[in-house]
Each structure stands twice: as C-alpha cells, then as structure tokens.
Amino acid sequence: MHTSRAVAAAGAVAAVGVAAVLASAATLGYLLPSSEPAAAPGPAAAALAQPAYPIEADYCYVEAMIPHHEQALALSGIVLAASGVSDRTQALAEYIVADQSTEIEQMRAWVDAWARAVPGAAGGGSGHSGHGGGAVVDTGVIAQGCRHDGHADMKGMATPEQLDELRSLTGAAAERRFLELMIVHHEGALEMAKRAVTEGSNAFVRSSAKHVLVEQEREVGAMTTILETVPSP
Numbered sequence: 151m152h153t154s155r156a157v158a159a160a161g162a163v164a165a166v167g168v169a170a171v172l173a174s175a176a177t178l179g180y181l182l183p184s185s186e187p188a189a190a191p192g193p194a195a196a197a198l199a200q201p202a203y204p205i206e207a208d209y210c211y212v213e214a215m216i217p218h219h220e221q222a223l224a225l226s227g228i229v230l231a232a233s234g235v236s237d238r239t240q241a242l243a244e245y246i247v248a249d250q251s252t253e254i255e256q257m258r259a260w261v262d263a264w265a266r267a268v269p270g271a272a273g274g275g276s277g278h279s280g281h282g283g284g285a286v287v288d289t290g291v292i293a294q295g296c297r298h299d300g301h302a303d304m305k306g307m308a309t310p311e312q313l314d315e316l317r318s319l320t321g322a323a324a325e326r327r328f329l330e331l332m333i334v335h336h337e338g339a340l341e342m343a344k345r346a347v348t349e350g351s352n353a354f355v356r357s358s359a360k361h362v363l364v365e366q367e368r369e370v371g372a373m374t375t376i377l378e379t380v381p382s383p
Contacts (some may be wrong), residue, residue, distance in 0.1 A: 204264060204352040211346035211355055212257045215362075218304045218339055219250040219257075225308065225316070225335065229328040234321030238376050239328065242369070246332075249365065253358065260354055306338020322381045329377045336366040336373070 226243035229235055308316075308331045316327050339362055346359035 203268060204355065205350065207346065207349040208352040208355040209261075209264075211342060211350060211359065212261060214304050214342060215339070215358075216254055216257050218307065218335075218342070219254050221307055222246055222250050222332070222335060222339075223254075224313065225328060225332055228313070228316050229324060232320050232324040232328075235325045235328075236376070236380075239325050242372060242376070243328070246369070253361070256354075257358065304338065305341045306335040308335065323383055326377065326380045326382070329373045329380065333370055333373050333377070336370045339366050340370075 223246070226246045229243050230240060230247075312331060316324065316331065319327055343359040343362040343366075347356055347363070350356050350359065
C-alpha cells in the first residue's frame, strides 16, 4: 500500500509542478518591471514605471520559508515510509508534499526572477536554497542576507534528534509523533506568515503568506482531530 501511495504522491507532485511553473510565470509577469521602454513618459508615469522592489521583510520570509517547507516534506516522507500508519494521516502527508512542493517551486522562481531584475544583482538568487542569499530591499540594493541563525528564525522546526526519533518509529507511535511535530511546525509557519502579511509589501509574498495562513490553519485543525483518535503509547 505504501508503494502505491508513494507513486501516487510523486505523480501529484509532478502534476502540480507544471502548474506551479505556469502560475509563477503569470504571477511574476505583473510583479517584475516591463522590458518594453515607455514612450516619452512624464514625471508621474516615470515614477510608476519604476519596479517596486521587494523590501527586506519580503525576501527574508521567502528565504526562511523555503527550508521550512523542505522540512515539512522530510517529515511527511518519513511517515509515508513508516508501516502501520492510518490512511487519514498518510493522505494528509501526501497532500502536504504536493502543496508545499508547489510553493517551494514558486518561491524559488520568485527569488531567481528578482535576482535577474534588480540592477547589479549578480549572484543574487539562481538556485537559492534559503540560506545566505542577498535580500532585495526597496532601494534596489542587494543586502548581505537575512542572516538566519540555523533554526532560530524558522519557527517550529524539528531538531535532527526529533527527525531521527520519528524515523525509528512505526505504527501508532510514528503517527502520533508525526502529528505532534507537524502541528508545531505548522504553527511556526503561521507565525512567520502573519509577520509577512503585516510587514511585507510585495504582492506575491503577501499572497503566498495568506495561502499559508488559510491552508495550514485548516491542516492544524485536521491534525489535532486525527491526533485525538491515535492511541497513546
């Protein structure tokens, strides 16, 4: 059963990956400056033609959320490989893989596009993995990164020891531990997303953060309900 579920999950990720690329292109199309020169713009038109560079809060949210989502994929992969886990939790893990894989692709595309769009942004973001990259600020200058201190600025992250513990478990014990860790992980993402919505300025970043707020709040409710049915050790 786990093999068929893993194949199905992989197919879902591949399908949404294509949609993600198309969606990212459409989104970035209105966020990035036009390559067409304006014909003799007046002062007001010239001001409007300037690209609205993301501020540091925008870029730092994306820089932290990419590895945060990557750990959600890791947690989900562990429980999908475990034996004796209920169908409800398996289905939830498969959905997290599909949804957050799409978001990772979109955020990486956003980073890469802005790295190419900002003047003098050499080395900005191609292949950016979430650590140590430059942050785009509203002046168009590339800062020296958000300087995330390991997991300190990524709320809810599981420790390496907790990941190893989860890998060692099967059945109800694995299911319970996965749900406990993922609820905390989601709550951390919600805190990060709220900050991006209130402090950020970029349309894509705010839209992405709002998706996290809606989707992960719903998933926390579902996981809490499932956890109540899982036998305690």
